[in-house]
Amino acid sequence: MTDTAPRELPLQELAEVIIRFAGDSGDGMQLTGDQFTSISAALGNDLATLPEFPAEIRAPQGTLAGVSAFQVRISDFAITTPGDAPTVLVAMNPAALKAQLHNVVQGGALIINSDAFTERNLEKAGYESNPLEDGSLDGYRSYPVAMSQITRDAVAVHGVKPRDAERSKNFFALGLISWMYTRPVEPTIEFISKKFSGRDQVIKANEAAFQAGYNFGETAELFESHYEIKPAPLRSGEYTNVTGNTALAWGCVAAGQLARLPIFLGSYPITPASDILHDLSALKHFGVRTFQAEDEIAAAASAVGAAFGGALAFTTTSGPGVALKGETLGLAVSLELPMVIIDIQRGGPSTGLPTKPEQADLMMAMYGRHSESPMPIVAPRSPADCFDAAIEACRIALRYRTPVMLLSDGYLATSSEPWLLPAVDSLPDIGVEFQKGFNGTNEDGEGIFLPYLRDPETLARPWAIPGTPDLMHRVGGIEKEDETGNISYDPENHQKMVELRAAKIEAIEVPDADIAGDADASFCILGWGSTWGAIDATVARLQEAGHKVAHVHLRNLNPMPKDLGEVLSGFEKIICPEMNNGQLVNLIRAKFLLDVKAVNKMNGVPFTTGEIEAAALAAIEAP
Amino acid sequence: MTDTAPRELPLQELAEVIIRFAGDSGDGMQLTGDQFTSISAALGNDLATLPEFPAEIRAPQGTLAGVSAFQVRISDFAITTPGDAPTVLVAMNPAALKAQLHNVVQGGALIINSDAFTERNLEKAGYESNPLEDGSLDGYRSYPVAMSQITRDAVAVHGVKPRDAERSKNFFALGLISWMYTRPVEPTIEFISKKFSGRDQVIKANEAAFQAGYNFGETAELFESHYEIKPAPLRSGEYTNVTGNTALAWGCVAAGQLARLPIFLGSYPITPASDILHDLSALKHFGVRTFQAEDEIAAAASAVGAAFGGALAFTTTSGPGVALKGETLGLAVSLELPMVIIDIQRGGPSTGLPTKPEQADLMMAMYGRHSESPMPIVAPRSPADCFDAAIEACRIALRYRTPVMLLSDGYLATSSEPWLLPAVDSLPDIGVEFQKGFNGTNEDGEGIFLPYLRDPETLARPWAIPGTPDLMHRVGGIEKEDETGNISYDPENHQKMVELRAAKIEAIEVPDADIAGDADASFCILGWGSTWGAIDATVARLQEAGHKVAHVHLRNLNPMPKDLGEVLSGFEKIICPEMNNGQLVNLIRAKFLLDVKAVNKMNGVPFTTGEIEAAALAAIEAP
Amino acid sequence: MTDTPMRTQPADWATDQEVRWCPGCGDYSILTAMRMLMPELEVDRENTVFISGIGCAARFPYYMNTYGMHGIHGRAPAIATGLAMARPDLDIWVIGGDGDMMSIGGNHLIHALRRNVNINILLFNNMIYGLTKGQFSPTSEVGKVTKSSPMGSLDAPFNPVSVALGAEASFVARTHDMDRQHMMDMFRRAHAHKGTSIVEVFQNCNVFNDGAWEGITKKQNRNANLISLEHGKPIRFGVDDELGVIIDNGVAKVASVADVGEAAVLVHDEGKTDPSTAFMLSRLARGPFEPTPVGVFRAVERLEYATSSTSQLAMAHNEKGSGDLESLLRSRGTWQV
Amino acid sequence: MTDTPMRTQPADWATDQEVRWCPGCGDYSILTAMRMLMPELEVDRENTVFISGIGCAARFPYYMNTYGMHGIHGRAPAIATGLAMARPDLDIWVIGGDGDMMSIGGNHLIHALRRNVNINILLFNNMIYGLTKGQFSPTSEVGKVTKSSPMGSLDAPFNPVSVALGAEASFVARTHDMDRQHMMDMFRRAHAHKGTSIVEVFQNCNVFNDGAWEGITKKQNRNANLISLEHGKPIRFGVDDELGVIIDNGVAKVASVADVGEAAVLVHDEGKTDPSTAFMLSRLARGPFEPTPVGVFRAVERLEYATSSTSQLAMAHNEKGSGDLESLLRSRGTWQV
């Protein structure tokens, strides 16, 4: 069994460890976590990460609001989540301890910078007495280390001022943890000199701090043992570590290449989507044009304009932005032009919890436009999957000439996982042909262009871009006559066009439902998007405990897989964990009249395996 | 039987007649129809009207695009629709005949201004030969009358120039129809002198034309008979004739009085909602402030501001406007302030068919905002019912401190029906108390104000408006701590607030489901909004034909009546006619797992009784 | 790009769609001016695009035999910006009314102007909402009685030229629907300008605001109230050219040339880097009843947006080579398993 | 309306919420200026409202012990307009950043200005998007390298004062976060103005755009680069007051007073009906490195919106009597059955 329950010590070899680095925003915890992740990846562990940023830009130092954390799980077996609860917490100050302790498993290890536990810091964190002394850490294995002091001493020889010296204490912590988990020293030394290249004193200080940490572990006899985590049996190949947002940006670029089209992004900054804009802005050599618009409406409108001009057009945003784009997306639906809207879902309603994930924009993606305005929806299930999902969204948009909504969330956006890089030439060709000549004749037998004449197979209309001789035509949001695209107020035509638009989306070819776990089980967990990892891990646990359980995870939310009704009808019980109030459940119930049970969570924190397991067991045991 | 099938002639007494006046936009058909409606109302007939405007501002004279029509149905029994198909068509020119003929029942009467059937006009209307001569009107009783000429002759004595004289020909038509249906002369004479007061020559000309029409009927021996339609057995009392938009405007004013609050309307013009803005702009003496904003977002935002200040705030628009307001309405949901959003639904998607009705914004009303952002929805079922629906929407908004969506449509907006005026003092008191003092105490026992402390019964938060001493507080769209309303990023608090917001809306007290027809039937027609009239008439027809049928019509779409699941489960078969692709059906299926059958129509034209009857019979007969 | 370039005729620029404005609407003469100008510009129909929002004016694209998009209310400048960035090779015209451009679309308009993307914006100002049947617009005069302002509107109007100049516009002109030649001149100039150009067109809505511009544009009023701005020429007007524009204590004023002397009359310089003088001229009239300038207020060169964006793409290409997907996927480090 | 009016203290205007801006942020000093000003204005906390959008600046309302609303991005002027119309009795302040007010909220801003509704708008201009961690804003200089413009931004910035003047603003001022007294003066003037007032506040974002205004606002640079506008006084500055602003060929320029003579120096008149001179002054500096005016650019009286709306209500009341529902329902004619 490879669960996260407290284990006996000392153990030489571990199956996995979940470490959470936590400190003040200025303490460099993200960097530390990232680097630990890198070394572990190189050692062949499987891994998953989850950063946690403070909501404020720069909350006052030492306060709870200012705590920044980074959780990494490394293992010798395949994993799909960063783990429910850390077994090791590195706490750089009282606030970090206070904010994070409740997450740590009972009996877990606390590696604490005891120097930071001054009266002032304790007060800032809201401690009435010193937890290092008052017994409140009794259920844990706590290791107070004078990190600041030792770091200062270690770097002093390099002539660094005490104040600056302390800045290196995150490298001390990294050294110590590296020793504990027998990570090699060289990669970090290399990393330091690359990262801080040109700032020699900083390099020296960080190196010294790192070594000091490493040596401290070896010599201090504070720890009972150190641990090894063997490589995981991953598929062999070349891996990189990506966050969901980066994978999305790369997926957009890849889609442009696979479609042989220039890329246009119209965007307005918003957390947690801005990084895609940032990433794509730096990829101009891929023919990527980014446009930081004056607002979300202009961002979407500019994408419509670019799509009309023949670009592969994107607009990236989060929920509030999608709420603003509704009218413009309705125009895109009516124009039947390809484009992709990326929504990195965050906590709501309204401004809500901007830095926390939710999956609560599904209904808006389906219905957030006036009238009947159908739009395909695609959702990635893991950080690396964002790459494929972006390509899939583009495939649908281009082939069917339609705006497509891609629903990621703040959790996928910032967490990361190892990604077995695909062979670029194995990626699908999603190219389309622009219309080049007439596609009809008039009464006099002359060639004419019918902008709304549909491909009989896909129901897509031709994409004839400005600059193409002879095909001049006008499009617009008023109802259009079938085939000619001229304005038409004719009732029958309107009925027909409404039906055609619906039929086109409904008939989009999408892969059949993917059933993981036991296909012949009577119990099924249905999911979509970022709950995949937690559900997948739950299924493994349940199976190990002797339960039969299936897992159906939807990537295509609209249209859904054609066999989905049949597949789901085969199960006696279905639960659906969602970070919303039951949105997919509603869609499934309405479509298939199946009594799917909602398992909802709306607290801004992704599901843990434990939570889903509990819900599953309750459902399995229910009469 | 009182159906609209062709009836034998001559008949002295008729149960009903459906007349459609049709002519060029400049021909004054709306005025003619309105006046005919007024006289018939005064005679005690029941009636219903349906105007039909051209889509263009001023389409070229004589063209199909320029045809303006007005249908009125008058009867000696209670009716709820303007009728499926006219039995009499008054056509002032070839375009009017061409555009409208297909609506007329076989054997119906065509009263035609034959003078207008010139070669040029025939060509403009797209006729290849003259329908008055080529036998194409054979299935009808056609009465060509030289209306222009007779009118010119009649008014010549008053010294009116021939060109101006012809302008009166609509009054000639009105006179003729008044004679045919034995309407009194005086009310129209009075109307003319009031309407055109100060323009003596116009008055004389119109009077003369009207008299000429009346006399023509009596003397021309063209018609076999004239008809009488007895008063309908309406409830006694004082009636007026209102369109839905006017009833909405009055309902808003009434709500202000019933709540003893000043009214604020933030709006941006859009068809078919603009008239509410126009009506309310003219009611400043009721303390109504209207603000024509720069766009729909500002319109909604200004309403949020006014609501914060303690006004009864409205924003009126149509689908594209609601699509723009989504983010702002999400703020209103988060702030938990009362306001009413009025959506006069029109054909979509995008600009769609601006002058045609649809019921396709229901899903957007439910889900057109990011995250979980629940909002009550109310829908009127007839023009006069708009008045009550507005008060109901305000009641919910005020009592529960929430934005409420009111969904009317372009059909209700412009059609009219007689309305038995309510006794003003029988209208409900929907007043609320502003918070005036502290509602909590701090640790030191001092009074404090908790802006998110909820009323245990309604879960509403206090409404404390600026200007109230001591209750200074800040609200915003970021997640708020329960009770204090302070910004909170706490996961448990977020979960709780999401649940509280949902629970508040779900628990709103609304009337139980209203079952019309046979409550013990096994077949039910479910509807909402403006389909009410057509469903009601269908139910009557089916009952007369010996079928048992129930009619459940929803005014409260969110939350739905608490007993609705139980009520609907009692039927074996349910159909649901909607002017959309099955939106209420989806909500009902998801909520109750009931296999309600959709009967959809999306051609911009309201359901006819015949269409619903056919769908009902098919469902009843299906195995 | 036809092999044998033949000069087009105005009729080649007309579509088969019936023009659906009200008879007598000022929009017709603007359409005619545009169709007559096109052959002169020697541009191709397939490389020309008309983008509009919603409103009567916004129906314009349907009547031009080019590529076109009838968008949504207010968003045309944003749609056009995306198109212009994706396709800097095209000639893009943006058409909209005073409501479309200055009310719901005001923000997109001012942002397009500051960015200076290469589009030609024509603002048909009829000081009314035509399509929605006559509500006051952001250019309607205070006190205007309309359906939505039965006691008169309270909103001070925008002066589109002032707004444009305040928003860093590089090309600003004004013309009116009663003078085809002047319209063609202004449109030609707008077309020649690299960057965003805006031309305000005084347009008569004969149904809901008939004669609104008459005080200036009617033949018999032109001498007294229409001031024609011509680059390099003293700004003079009047029945006998007896009036001129001067700068007095930091504001532009009309004066009798006899009183102030010829030398005092302002010589129009549309090319000044500083927009202040152009702004002054935009303030001369406080309503359509006072001497009002038409012509090019401002025409200056500055970075065109799409071209600059193309340059950045080229620079990135030069620096980093043509983007290679294989190496992009490896750019954050990799390891082998 | 307390019975015994007691002068409040700055601390009375603070809430119990911890201020959450980055240490060193310019927003702190603006907050202090506001809290210090309030007692001087002798207004009541319960009659004062702060409305904001989203951004660092927009957190402001949480820190003022008044009524307040932290709205949504860009919409504060529209929310405030509704509040001001519903409640003309209140003192309403609108706070927002350069992104909030000039990017997504640009349209609401210019419409509020032209309508002249009685609100005081403070635009905290740090030339960057702070809250979203450092993208360029509509006031950022061309070429600015940020996360979203790694090769430099291409967008010409707005000059908020020019935009405001182009949009018919009746009160426009500018101040900076390094001079509390001057801020208080400007806020006081804005508060006293009946109608929409806008005050641009140069604000330092020390995390994402540190020192952006230093060239003007730093003590040692002020003499050379900060031009203080004072009504009725010649516009002079310089270490030894040796420089002055003149109007030359229709534009404002800096000149050596010795060269041009004292008489040529422009005397500042904030009350001119014509905004042209104020506009000229707004064009003096082309970026935060040249002599830049602060102070009141323009302060003129014109119809206040909410008051006018109230007058219309009163007039309607006088003409038609207090609205009576019974008769409203009968206003389109009735009949008896």
Ligand SMILES: Cc1ncc(C[n+]2csc(CCOP(=O)(O)OP(=O)(O)O)c2C)c(N)n1
């Ligand atoms: C989002 C949205 N809001 C409102 C409308 C309604 N609408 C259409 S055109 C228009 C204004 C028309 O005025 P203007 O732009 O001046 O054009 P004109 O008709 O005068 O040429 C309005 C309010 C709409 N179509 N879409």
Ligand SMILES: Cc1ncc(C[n+]2csc(CCOP(=O)(O)OP(=O)(O)O)c2C)c(N)n1
């Ligand atoms: C609709 C919407 N779009 C985008 C955002 C993200 N956002 C929040 S504040 C902001 C801009 C902040 O810049 P500024 O207004 O200049 O304020 P500052 O933080 O610099 O004070 C953005 C883009 C949002 N909250 N809502």
Ligand code: SF4
């Ligand atoms: S309403 Fe006015 S602007 Fe519109 S087409 Fe008619 S005349 Fe022209």
Ligand code: SF4
């Ligand atoms: S990010 Fe900049 S503007 Fe925002 S609080 Fe920090 S220093 Fe101030």
Ligand SMILES: [Mg+2]
């Ligand atoms: Mg207009």
Ligand SMILES: [Mg+2]
């Ligand atoms: Mg800023």
